[in-house]
Amino acid sequence: MSKPITLYGHAGGPNPWKVVIFLEELGIAxxxxxxxxxxxxxxxxxSINPNGRVPAIEDPNTGIxxxxxxxxxxxxxxxxxxSGKFATKSSQDKWTARALRDxxxxxxxxxTGQKVWFTKFHPEKVPSAVERYGKETVRNIGVIEKQLKKSGGSYLLGNDISYADLMFVPWYWYNAITVPEGTDLDKEFPSWSAWYQKLSERxxxxxxxxxRTKAMGG
Incomplete structure (x- = not known):
């Protein structure tokens, strides 16, 4: 029986929870x-992460x-x-998934992170930065909308979920902060909206x- 992997994270940041999703998907302790x-x-x-940020993991089963x-x-x-749950079916899918991952x-x-920073944490008000990163957040959602239409399916590569789909989810938990007021994502990006709802139900x-809510004291 495999020993549990240690995942280092913090309550609020999206990236550790991105890893949690994959640990759960793959049934890893x-x-x-x-x-x-x-x-x-x-x-x-x-000594684990010289960058001093999270996430990081230690796997006692491999020593890595x-x-x-x-x-x-x-x-x-x-x-x-x-089981090849996240295996791609073609060379094109392999590299499309890699491009989406990047x-x-x-x-x-x-x-999205900069929008959160300049909205909530930056000590000075910088409206131009808030505006810029809000627009970029919406533009990035538009990229997903285009890819979904290109794929012709429910997911970014078609009708089968890929690892790339799931990597986007935790940052969308910040939409209430990052998306400019008055933006109707469901109306502007209907394919994205249906895709995100489908992923949220997993x-x-x-x-x-x-x-995450529990870790944040909610």
Whole structure:
């Protein structure tokens, strides 16, 4: 029997919960350690992740440590997806999924994160930054809308779910903060809306969302 993987995360940030979704999807035992921000940029945690951020994992079954959510998800699929749940059907699908994975980490995550920062945490009000990152958040949703129409199915690669689909979910939990007021996502992006609702109903996503709410004291 496999030993539980240790997942280091914190309550609010989306990226650790992205990993939780995949741990749940693949049926992998895990223990999540909610870290204090003050402990991230010092030892012993920096020996696991020299960047001093979450998530990171330690796998006692292989002795491997991995940090950065994309790399962790790659590792979990390569190591534990024995049934090929997230296997792609063609070379085109393989590289489309990889492109979407990279878009999530280089587009959706950073722009959405900056919108949250300038809306909630930046010590000075910078309306131009709030406006810019709000528009980019919506533009990125538009990219997903286009890909869904291109795929012709319920998911980004067609009618079968891919790992790329699930990687986008936790950042959308911030839509109330990141999407500019007055934007009707359901009306402007109907394919995205149906896709996101379908993903939100998956047991793995429900579990991650509920655990996050509990960790945040909700």
């Amino acid at each position: 895990y223990d999540m350690k909610i870290m204090d921000f003050g402990d991230l940029k010092k030892e012993p945690y920096e 440590q991995v940090w950065e959510s994309g790399a962790i998800i790659d590792y979990l699929i390569e190591t534990y997806d024995k 878009f999530q980490m280089s587009g959706q995550g950073p722009y 047991p793995s996503v429900k579990k991650a969302a509920a655990d």
